[in-house]
Amino acid sequence: MLKRTRRKPDTVPVAGLSIYDPIHLGIFEDGHRADIPLVYRNILLAGEPGSGKSVGLNNVVAHAALCPDASLWLFDGKQVELGLWRELADVFVGPDISRALTALEQLQAEMNRRYEELDRVRRRKIDRTDPVDVIMLVVDELALFSATMGSKDEQDAFVRLLRDLVARGRAAGVIVVAATQRPSADIIPTSLRDLFGYRLAFRCTTDSSSDIVLGRGWASQGYNAATIAPEDRGIGLLLAEGGVPRRMKSAYLSDADIYSLVEYARQLKIGRAA
Numbered sequence: 517m518l519k520r521t522r523r524k525p526d527t528v529p530v531a532g533l534s535i536y537d538p539i540h541l542g543i544f545e546d547g548h549r550a551d552i553p554l555v556y557r558n559i560l561l562a563g564e565p566g567s568g569k570s571v572g573l574n575n576v577v578a579h580a581a582l583c584p585d586a587s588l589w590l591f592d593g594k595q596v597e598l599g600l601w602r603e604l605a606d607v608f609v610g611p612d613i614s615r616a617l618t619a620l621e622q623l624q625a626e627m628n629r630r631y632e633e634l635d636r637v638r639r640r641k642i643d644r645t646d647p648v649d650v651i652m653l654v655v656d657e658l659a660l661f662s663a664t665m666g667s668k669d670e671q672d673a674f675v676r677l678l679r680d681l682v683a684r685g686r687a688a689g690v691i692v693v694a695a696t697q698r699p700s701a702d703i704i705p706t707s708l709r710d711l712f713g714y715r716l717a718f719r720c721t722t723d724s725s726s727d728i729v730l731g732r733g734w735a736s737q738g739y740n741a742a743t744i745a746p747e748d749r750g751i752g753l754l755l756a757e758g759g760v761p762r763r764m765k766s767a768y769l770s771d772a773d774i775y776s777l778v779e780y781a782r783q784l785k786i787g788r789a790a
């Protein structure tokens with residue numbers, strides 16, 4: 517068994533969900549539930565402003581918030597998008613690139629420590645029997661950290677650290693969830709995009725920006741988020757590694773729903789600490 521970092525060794529999830537359970541995102545157009553297992557994977561959400569990214573993101577955060585076996589690290593470049601979840605976050609970073617870099621370095625150190633520990637016990641990945649939390653890192657809006665705030669060196673350092681976490685974090689129990697309203701090659705370079713096992717493209721303005729999210733060539737094969745009508749908010753194309761993009765609609769969470777979920781998650785946390 518891995519050495520404990522956060523959870524008490526005798527703590528088992530007694531209420532709420534597990535981060536090892538599939539996360540409910542919404543519904544596919546054929547009526548099936550869009551449930552995705554995110555542990556050992558990462559997800560990129562992108563689309564033009566107002567297309568439904570925040571609502572999509574909230575579904576993912578809500579699941580993790582209700583999981584006694586998950587920690588939330590929220591990076592909110594706009595401060596208010598994820599702000600409703602703030603009190604449940606283990607780490608909350610607003611529009612501050614130096615704090616973001618410090619937090620990413622800490623997370624990288626924790627990931628490395630977990631790998632050393634896994635290596636010591638001759639294991640390849642953490643699993644639900646380990647007394648360590650899965651850490652969900654949520655970054656919204658990616659472009660603010662990678663291209664807008666701070667110096668070029670800081671932005672490059674941010675992208676380097678994030679890429680390392682996306683590339684190596686999975687087996688160590690680090691899930692990266694990143695969202696951007698700027699699906700352009702400078703914000704989502706192919707080398708970063710390809711590391712995301714799930715990609716969810718809400719409405720994009722051009723065929724090429726849809727391809728930047730989903731992968732080259734999908735638009736010409738008919739999987740094109742630029743064809744989603746502007747009024748179809750919350751509709752997106754979800755691509756799972758090795759699959760074909762599927763049209764889906766996010767489950768809608770109003771602010772009132774989120775307040776209730778935060779309160780419920782807070783009660784679970786209190787119960788857990790008692």
Ligand SMILES: Nc1ncnc2c1ncn2[C@@H]1O[C@H](COP(=O)(O)OP(=O)(O)OP(=O)(O)O)[C@@H](O)[C@H]1O
Pocket residue numbers: 563564565566567568569570571572697749750751765766767768
């Ligand atoms: N799944 C959905 N069902 C119903 N309405 C939705 C859904 N998703 C989004 N909407 C509507 O679209 C609005 C904009 O959605 P959202 O805030 O998620 O967009 P966004 O892409 O995050 O925008 P921005 O990039 O400007 O932050 C919501 O306030 C809501 O009214």
